[in-house]
Amino acid sequence: MTTRQIRERWGDSLLTVLTVLLLVMMFVVAPLQALGLFEFQVFELLLAIFLVGGVFVMSGSALAVVTMLIALAMIVTGAILRLRSPSILDLNLFAGAWLLVGITMAVTVAQATFAPGRVTYHRVIGAVLLYLAVAVIFAALYTFIGTLVPNAFAGMKVEDRPSLASQLIYFSFATLTTTGYGDVAPLHPIARSLCNVEAIFGQLYPATLLARLVTLEIAHRDQD
Template structure:
């Protein structure tokens, strides 16, 4: 009988794992966070469930025991911090949660990117993974913006001042994806130099990533073709 970590790794390396992550991210970004911003606290239960799915994926792809323990430690700490913020919110705990969750998202994004860019045939799972990485980037940057706002309260200008941490994160997720896609509505503005630098960097990555992705997929397809084609 295979151990559970081997089942998790086999599941992760199959295409359906990317679909699970994509669905989870869509639920978190477009349903749970907006509902949290409106004050529906039961959405945190769903967010916790999605976080467990993401953590399981991170742990499953750890190549060495040391890496597994490090990633698991960060992920568990991030999840514990998230629930602690829900039960006993405070500015310090919100800041800790943003830092840990940004770290977890960064690790997961790196793992997904390795799968998307690895050698091999172009599959539906690889394409879904490319979308997953894009969504992870936006969510990770939103958490980084949250850190900046919590450290410098006037770093961003909002149409209406956020009334809670949930509403703040919801507005910054909106700003993050507007910046990543270079839509730029201008209703949320970065004022602090660090916030502006991060926004510029996110916009740059949002432009470069699709171009690099297409170039990589084309090169993979050309490598698979016989020399005479």
């Protein structure tokens, strides 16, 4: 079976698989990494490979394949540098890799989710995956801001440590969902601007596109 045949037959189901993998990475791997319960470089790398492989199968785009290979190479290089001596360089490599992964995943998933055809349960899950991918993108952007401007955030120091990924994900979702606990706050103008953009997306996307997809999925199901 060719990649194209796999994509045509299992494309919608892969949206659900990728969503589960990303959820595991953000809400299981990151907290365990923060607690130091396992060697996070190996497990994180394996999950990244699964995510990259899933996007390969779904996309069928040469540009997406090249982008994900570059991201994977950056992750491997960052992991090697981190094992030798943690520094800002490997942190920026990881941030750059996840920025590429997030953008590529968002574009690929959007194309699959909003493609012509019947709106299925898996496509609704794909819309949720797009929402999660946006959180990953902004977490990477916050990392760049934090490394360039050490005091860009109050309550969060961006430095290469096991708990950083969990803290960035927490802050990104607190912003995306406009929860705003207040324990971490943007101080730099660019950081504040990024938070505003993420918060606006986080409010408008579920209320418009995601709600529309759910309505269409229910309507198609009732027609059967």
